Amino acid sequence: MSKVIVGLSGGVDSAVAAYLLKKQGYEVVGAFMRNWDSFANNDILGNNFDTPICPQEMDYNDAKRVAEILNIPLLRIDFIEEYWRDVFSYFIEEYKKGRTPNPDVLCNKYIKFDAFLNFCKEQGADYIATGHYVKKIGNKLYKAFDKNKDQSYFLCLLNQKQIDASLFPLGDIDKPTVRKIAHELNLNVADKKDSTGICFIGERDFRKFLQNYIPAKEGDIVDIETNEVIGRHIGVMYYTLGQRKGLGIGGLKNHKTGSWFVVDKDIEKRILYVAQGDEAKYLYHDTVIVKEVNFLGEEKPTTWTEINAKFRYRQQDNRVKYRFIDDTTIEVKCIDKVKAITPGQMMVGYLDDGMMLLGGVIDKIY
RNA sequence: UGGGGUAUAGCCAAGCGGUAAGGCACUAGACUUUGACUCUAGCAUUCCACUGGUUCGAAUCCAGUUACCCCAG
Secondary structure (H helix, E strand, O other): OOEEEEEOOOOHHHHHHHHHHHHOOOEEEEEEEEOOOOOOOOOOOOOOOOOOOOHHHHHHHHHHHHHHHHOOOEEEEEOHHHHHHHHHHHHHHHHHOOOOOOHHHHHHHHHHHHHHHHHHHHOOOOEEEOOOOOEEEOOEEEOOOOOOOOOHHHHOOOOHHHHHOEEOOOOOOOHHHHHHHHHHOOOOOOOOOOOOOEOOOEOOOHHHHHHOOOOOEOEEEEEOOOOEEEEEEOEHHHOOOOOOOOOOOOOOOOOOOOOEEEEEEEOOOOEEEEEEOOOOHHHEEEEEEEEEEEEOOOOOOOOOEEEEEEOOOOOOOEEEEEEEEEOOEEEEEEEEEEEOOOEOEEEEEEOOOOEEEEEEEEEEEO
16 A cells, blocks of 8 residues: 655645545545744744734644544644745845745745655655645646646646655545535535645735845836836835735826836836836736746757746736747747736746646746 | 915815715735735715805805915016
């Protein structure tokens, strides 16, 4: 009997994943991970300390109860140092450069499917499993059956070895079914709200959260159309491309009505460039350079090739063509211009049948 | 201190005697395992610069006061 260790987060998805694996005949062990310590990590601003018990301990209690109901052992392990070293420091460095990183993709690459995987191997596991909505067919990953919840995007930097060692029991069922199963099992977490925010950290007032690690450096907000200063900001690194909220720009004399959106930033000059209206041409781009590409296909193409691409989680697929310009860098041309493609975020490419072909970091946009 | 103009919520701005549009911002919620976007709701319970007056009734008319703007000094 194969042994699989399931990362139990204390949510419904991983609970049902564990159940399904057990039903399939695996020897299942649960493991609860804790990778963030608010106090040790100076996570003060933007945090909500009102709750009597910290959310992580509540999740642990939930996971413990799930393990009891499913009658499986539950391990607990911390990767707080690893998370800081491999995920969070990169996250902060990227923000300091004015980019917008995706910590959860790295968390999967370095923590869940590396540090955790190694731990599980030491525990004698043949596989690890998670509650990700993603389908594994053969040794490839595909978009999940539940297109609304598909989380393959977050796994775009896993290498073949990591994929080979992993099971994804939720690839063929949708979220409503997961909740239904949870109800049938009388799981305590059957109706628990989906978690959001950075994985292991949670919901935060994001700008305040960043202020714990990146000092504020205020500067001008400039209308990119007229080069006119129309406001002040407290730090360009706190804003991302396409962002509307938090600019504080009200109605202006001699201007049309409509919201303002961040369209560019100048870190050196501390200038935040904005444009009025989300149809603004400054927000749309069609040429992208993606670096550190993780290619999961059999053979890299030598010419321009069409695929479907997402430039952010839950974005509709965009038809693009790409070509390698060196071993780990691709140039991407979008058939139709795409709104607010953001350096630091991931581009993930899929084949028409849903197979995840590649993922990489958006480096430059034109 | 001659003439003209404007003063409506944080900002822009309708309203022209009948009991305060709309937009932006902001706040809350929804959505969401990144950051965003998006959606929904709330946002002057009548000091509409201030003080009087006319009127059944005024932000809307009249007078005065104050502030700012423009043109002439």
